[in-house]
Amino acid sequence: MPKTPTPIAYKTIFQVRYKAELKFYSLFINAAQKFTEYPDWLTDKLSILLKDLQNHCSLAIGHDSFGYEHDFPTKDIDQKYIQHAISELPQSLEITDFTRFGYRQIYLLSANMDMESLVSILQIKLFSQEQKLRNILPGSIGNLIYRVNGDDEPYKYTLTIRPIQKADILSLVGINLEKHFNPQTFEQDFNKLEKNFPETACLVDVDIFQLSQRLSSQELTTFVAISREKITKLVTGLSNYLFSMEVQDKQ
Amino acid sequence: MIDNITTQQPLNTQVGSLANPAMLRRAYGFWRSFTQPTGDVSNLHFKSETQLYVAENIKEKDTDTIENTGFANPSANQQVTTLPTKSIKKAAIKGDTKAQKIRRIHFANLILRDIENIQQNIKYSTFVIYANSLLHNMLTMRDLLPYDPYTEVIMALYEALAFENAWQNYTFEQYEGAYQLLKNLAKVDKFTNEKVEKAIIKLEHLGFNTTPF
Numbered sequence: 093m094p095k096t097p098t099p100i101a102y103k104t105i106f107q108v109r110y111k112a113e114l115k116f117y118s119l120f121i122n123a124a125q126k127f128t129e130y131p132d133w134l135t136d137k138l139s140i141l142l143k144d145l146q147n148h149c150s151l152a153i154g155h156d157s158f159g160y161e162h163d164f165p166t167k168d169i170d171q172k173y174i175q176h177a178i179s180e181l182p183q184s185l186e187i188t189d190f191t192r193f194g195y196r197q198i199y200l201l202s203a204n205m206d207m208e209s210l211v212s213i214l215q216i217k218l219f220s221q222e223q224k225l226r227n228i229l230p231g232s233i234g235n236l237i238y239r240v241n242g243d244d245e246p247y248k249y250t251l252t253i254r255p256i257q258k259a260d261i262l263s264l265v266g267i268n269l270e271k272h273f274n275p276q277t278f279e280q281d282f283n284k285l286e287k288n289f290p291e292t293a294c295l296v297d298v299d300i301f302q303l304s305q306r307l308s309s310q311e312l313t314t315f316v317a318i319s320r321e322k323i324t325k326l327v328t329g330l331s332n333y334l335f336s337m338e339v340q341d342k343q
Numbered sequence: 344m345i346d347n348i349t350t351q352q353p354l355n356t357q358v359g360s361l362a363n364p365a366m367l368r369r370a371y372g373f374w375r376s377f378t379q380p381t382g383d384v385s386n387l388h389f390k391s392e393t394q395l396y397v398a399e400n401i402k403e404k405d406t407d408t409i410e411n412t413g414f415a416n417p418s419a420n421q422q423v424t425t426l427p428t429k430s431i432k433k434a435a436i437k438g439d440t441k442a443q444k445i446r447r448i449h450f451a452n453l454i455l456r457d458i459e460n461i462q463q464n465i466k467y468s469t470f471v472i473y474a475n476s477l478l479h480n481m482l483t484m485r486d487l488l489p490y491d492p493y494t495e496v497i498m499a500l501y502e503a504l505a506f507e508n509a510w511q512n513y514t515f516e517q518y519e520g521a522y523q524l525l526k527n528l529a530k531v532d533k534f535t536n537e538k539v540e541k542a543i544i545k546l547e548h549l550g551f552n553t554t555p556f
Contacts, residue, residue: 209442212487216449221483337444339529340452342459 107159109192123184195319196299202290451529492534503551
């Protein structure tokens, strides 16, 4: 039986928001110094951006949020760097309560088919095929996007699915060449990665978040673990559903 | 795979009078079914004269483009403008791409689930709901994958079921035969005209009257 495409992560964004307090400005430089895994940095004296250009990732520390962003992420680096951020920063910045946690990943499911075919598969699989609707919609459908905002208490999520062509990957995935690539070699570095881009793919963007007036550090740890698990399950499930070539047996 | 299915004796006499029902379908039935109005199950009766008249008109306009069909999937080597429909059908049979298979299996799974539900509810009034769903899914497949050879088999079964609401007259065993046939056929990688014809004949042997007009 032919396999469904393996989901490949193209971006990870993790962000924690908290209430702004003035003490932040006397703490954040000291906090940033503890992240030696990021060799480069950039500051405007009100916030700091730590960069690991080799792994194409960064950590931004601001007065009301800190955020980790990783282009072409690997599971190991994500786990290690996020774990370090959530264990170190709340303590160093003296944050006791949080207001929002967010974990977002963008995956591509390599389609290995032309764009027209991919659009038709997504249309058949994700949208209603009622005759009435098909009569209302004009002509044939050239492109589409599927977006869902959902609740999965205590978490909320936004799911976006769309077909994508190789030429659009840079902009639609939001790969951050300026922040995550060495300015001297970014062209060669990116070209190397671009060679492996699929000609067409299904983009799956999952953004899981938790909102509250008072979220604790304990909840933050749980959130990260559960979000990862949920995203993996969702993306794998979607890959199997969208590209299944298996005739189901009787129930 | 299709040949392994145990078939029943034909239940209707029409089979005996036709040398090859699949060929007859090819001659009249398949493109005739494109003119079939979609809608309620109660409206699914054919009116032969009208349908044949419309079919004749369609035959004259046999120059639809792939672009107009919306879901045709020409391979890179094919011309995508002003191909006559016959060529598209041939191409669709030749180039059985991954996308075609995904779309086909999606509908096959819906149709197989409906047949399974019909079998489970064949003694109850809820049977109607699943028959309705089955016929609608068949028509949707026809609308969206008109050039898929599998659709031709589906439409053969559709005509056997829809004509004069014959769906209510078939037995559990006949539905089981159709289920197994369609399931095995959905797994086929390369369709040939012969396979499609064999499958339609097999439906006839199961007692489905695929040429009721």
